[in-house]
Amino acid sequence: MAGLNQTPKGNRIFIGIFGKRNAGKSSFINRLTKQDIALVSNIAGTTTDPVYKAMEILPLGPVMIIDTAGIDDVGDLGKLRIGKTKEVMSKTDVAVILLEAGQPVSDFERSLLKDFKELGTQVIFAVNKVDEKTLDPKQINQISEEIGLPVFPISAKTGEGFDELREELIKVAPRAFEDIPFLRDLVNPGDVVLFCVPIDTAAPKGRLILPQVQAIRDCLDARAVAMVAKVDEIQNQLDNLKVPPALVVTDSQVFKEVNAIVPESIRLTSFSILMARQKGNLDELVNGAEAIESLRPGDKVLIAEACTHQCQADDIGRVKIPRWLKQKVGGDLDIEWYTGDSFPSDLSGYKLVIHCGACMINRRAMLYRQKVSKEYSLPMVNYGVAIAYLHGILGRVLSPFHK
Structure with a gap:
């Protein structure tokens, strides 16, 4: 299980599960992930705040499953929970909206569909609990025509319909995060990339920060050569190289110092700017x-x-x-x-x-x-x-x- 959590949160595909209270969102997550990772109860409103779970769904790879509070929650506390759920919407790559079998499409689901359309988010609409209330094809088609999307009849309890839904999830999910280059499109095999990594009080003891690790890994994936040095060692590294580096990447905090050291003929940028381009x-x-x-x-x-x-x-x-x-x-x-x-x-x-x-x-x-x-x-x-x-x-x- 440790391997599932090695991919950083920000590098995962976010899959959010939305719907009314007691629509079976937690049971859905347990069935989708094939693990009991979400609390299941017959009492409406069991999930009070968004719950994030890092998982791997093949062939998508690393994903973040988000179990949200019921969007129809009530009272002052309910408003806070709904606010948290709406925050999740802005970061969701694929939204799964659940409707309980036997219930009509309400303003809650329509509001979700409208919001996700405005956000440009891929949506999968599923009718859950068909083991408790059977829906014929005509009823499914009526719901589909009403919302303008395919409808997947499923049972989180028995697993009915999950193969089809999983196939749809794989089809509509965005491309893997790793397909977006960090710096590998800026260098060629055999190029030297010099990384300036200051070690100060903000640097985590015994490790590098995430953008530095990503940059070095992307450099190696490009079959380029990664060299790492602190600011006061940059000049020595430049002097010792027979061929100038193809690129120097520095922490933005020391832009002024590194800019003064690195000749104008050598390309220079920062981890933060590379991250801005990727994110x-x-x-x-x-x-x-x-x-x-x-x-x-x-x-x-x-x-x-x-x-x-x-x-x-x-x-x-x-x-x-x-x-x-x-x-x-x-x-x-x-x-x-x-x-x-x-x-x-x-x-x-x-x-x-x-x-x-x-x-x-x-x-x-x-x-x-x-x-x-x-x-x-x-x-x-x-x-x-x-x-x-x-x-x-x-x-x-x-x-x-x-x-």
Whole structure:
């Protein structure tokens, strides 16, 4: 089982299970995964918050199954649970909507279908518990015509219909995350890639952070040669190489130092910018950098961090970027921070969003955050892009992506 959890959460296909209370969502997950991983009860509302379970479904590979609270929950606590469920919708790659056999399609299911259509999410609609109430083909066809989608009659209890549903899931799921290159399309077999990896108080003891690991692995997959050094060793590594590296990838925090060391003839970028290209729309994030120029003291800026790491003395999002922004605009900004899986739905009043590298969320979630910002005509920029802009080297660090 350890192998199932080795793929990072943000690199998995997210499959969300949605529907009314007691539609059989937890039983469905247990049948789909062939494990008793979700609590099953005849009492409506047993699942109170989204439950994430890392699994592997062949041939899809690593997936994240999400068991959500009933979308028709009631009361003040129910509203909070529904809010959590709606947050899950923004990161769901494939949504499975369950309707209990014998129940009509209600406004709840129609609302889900409408929301997922607007999000561009693939939807599988299933009628569960057909072992308890048999539906004839005519009834299934009526539901299908009503919602405009194929309908899969299933029984989570007996397994009826699951082979067909699983085939549909495999067919509509997005391509594997690993098919989106990190850097392997930027180098050729035999090329040397030099990685600058600062080791400071924020670096996890005994290991590298996720973007660094992904970059090195993608380099090896490209049959290129990976070299890793700290900032004060970069010059020695360059001097010792008979042929200059095809690419230097650095932590964005030391852009200024590494830019001064690495000759202009050598391509340079950062882990954060590579991550932005893989997880989101890099062109839009680059366009967002122009908004830094128009910032004035007192303007409201949102810094979004997709993880909840412990803040360090010279933290990149809490200390360094605010300090560089202050130097740029000539005064203090009204900076607010938002951390974790969720993202504010109301972005009114902000002049700019500065987003982290997004290594802890999936591509759909990052694209959703960019979409929400666009709806508010609010520029968004990535950490690495913002830092490069503030140091006057944005053009250089984007040059590796220009054909």
